[in-house]
Amino acid sequence: HESIVLHLEFNARVILLGIMNMERCMAASTRHGGRSATSLRGPLITAHRIACAASRETSSRHQESGSLGAPVLSRRQIFLMLQTAGAASLAPMASPPPALSQGLPAEPRGTTQLLSKADMAALTPTQRQLYEYNHRLQVSNGAPAGFPGFVREGYDMRVIAEEGFQTTPEGLIYKDYEAGTGELPQGEQQVLFDYTAYNEAAGVIDSSYRKNAIAKTRLGIGSLIPGFEMGLKTMRVGGKRRIVVPPELGPPVGPATFFSAKQFEVFDVELRGTQNCRRRQTGFFSDVVCE
Numbered sequence: 632h633e634s635i636v637l638h639l640e641f642n643a644r645v646i647l648l649g650i651m652n653m654e655r656c657m658a659a660s661t662r663h664g665g666r667s668a669t670s671l672r673g674p675l676i677t678a679h680r681i682a683c684a685a686s687r688e689t690s691s692r693h694q695e696s697g698s699l700g701a702p703v704l705s706r707r708q709i710f711l712m713l714q715t716a717g718a719a720s721l722a723p724m725a726s727p728p729p730a731l732s733q734g735l736p737a738e739p740r741g742t743t744q745l746l747s748k749a750d751m752a753a754l755t756p757t758q759r760q761l762y763e764y765n766h767r768l769q770v771s772n773g774a775p776a777g778f779p780g781f782v783r784e785g786y787d788m789r790v791i792a793e794e795g796f797q798t799t800p801e802g803l804i805y806k807d808y809e810a811g812t813g814e815l816p817q818g819e820q821q822v823l824f825d826y827t828a829y830n831e832a833a834g835v836i837d838s839s840y841r842k843n844a845i846a847k848t849r850l851g852i853g854s855l856i857p858g859f860e861m862g863l864k865t866m867r868v869g870g871k872r873r874i875v876v877p878p879e880l881g882p883p884v885g886p887a888t889f890f891s892a893k894q895f896e897v898f899d900v901e902l903r904g905t906q907n908c909r910r911r912q913t914g915f916f917s918d919v920v921c922e
Contacts, residue, residue: 674826674837674859674898675848741786743877745798751791758782762791765832774833779804779875781831781895788895790875803858804875811902813868819851821906821921822863829897836896845903849921856882859898866902874898 754762761782769778779792790796796806816822823845827838839846848854850864858880866872878893908921 674828674846674856675854740879741788743787743802743804744789745796745804746789746791747794748791754782754789758784758789768832768834772833772835774829775899777806777873778829778833779897783831788877790895792875796873796875799861801858801861801880802877803861803880804877805862806873807866807870808873809869809871811867811870813870813902814905815867816850816864816902816905819849819908821847821849821908823847823903823906824863824900825903826898826900829899831895831897833897847906847921849908849919856880856896858896859900862898863900863902866900868902868904871899871901874900 751759751762761784762780765781769780777793779790779796782789782791790804792804792806796804798804824847825839825845827840828836830836835841850860855863856876858876859874861880862872862874862876874897876896876898878895881893881896906921908919910917911920
């Protein structure tokens with residue numbers, strides 16, 4: 632009987648977390664003009680971000696089925712939906728809940744090409760129009776100097792950047808503006824950094840400078856967007872780098888659709904320092920101290 636009670640208490644907690652996360656997701660979406668709150672984040676991965684993906688996936692299924700008005704859900708569907716969103720708060724933040732990856736068709740994946748300004752001569756008239764439209768948006772958003780241009784055709788992307796950008800085997804695109812003279816981050820050290828995050832139109836979506844606080848987190852614990860952490864690990868302290876993160880190295884924001892491909896994110900980051908971390912035991916409790 633005791634085990635049954637504990638099981639029921641756990642399920643109740645999961646469902647409550649699901650309700651809270653989905654309410655936050657819908658409220659944030661309303662505040663930002665219908666845009667998903669998962670797109671309004673920086674390099675950190677949160678449970679809220681994953682739970683929003685769960686609620687958006689459920690919503691998109693009803694839209695695709697052609698239902699009008701409010702979706703009609705059975706009690707079982709509601710229970711499973713809340714359980715999925717709640718489990719996102721308890722699962723490791725580095726990967727989406729299993730419910731989002733099981734039973735769904737394989738996501739379409741496009742190609743990414745890194746082009747220089749000189750390569751623009753080979754663009755088709757349609758591609759040039761797409762580039763000019765993206766450039767106008769970037770200018771209106773006050774894009775920083777040397778910001779890359781994006782030409783999207785379906786799932787395929789052409790990234791048009793100035794000289795000096797490189798592509799890693801994993802598909803991460805970056806350019807060092809200052810190499811830095813300090814040490815490389817090691818193991819599960821804590822990294823201290825400043826950053827500004829942009830979307831493809833150079834709109835600022837997050838910035839540590841606006842918060843007047845240096846960002847810090849430990850490496851290797853799944854708290855950062857994979858591509859962002861990958862870019863940080865090869866920086867030396869004092870270095871400044873621009874990182875272009877493709878969707879496959881980005882946050883878990885749910886499946887892409889034909890009309891809404893996942894977005895590239897651009898980060899300007901400066902690595903301020905690193906700290907060694909150790910586990911501290913105090914009686915029955917323990918925590919991690921970085922200094």
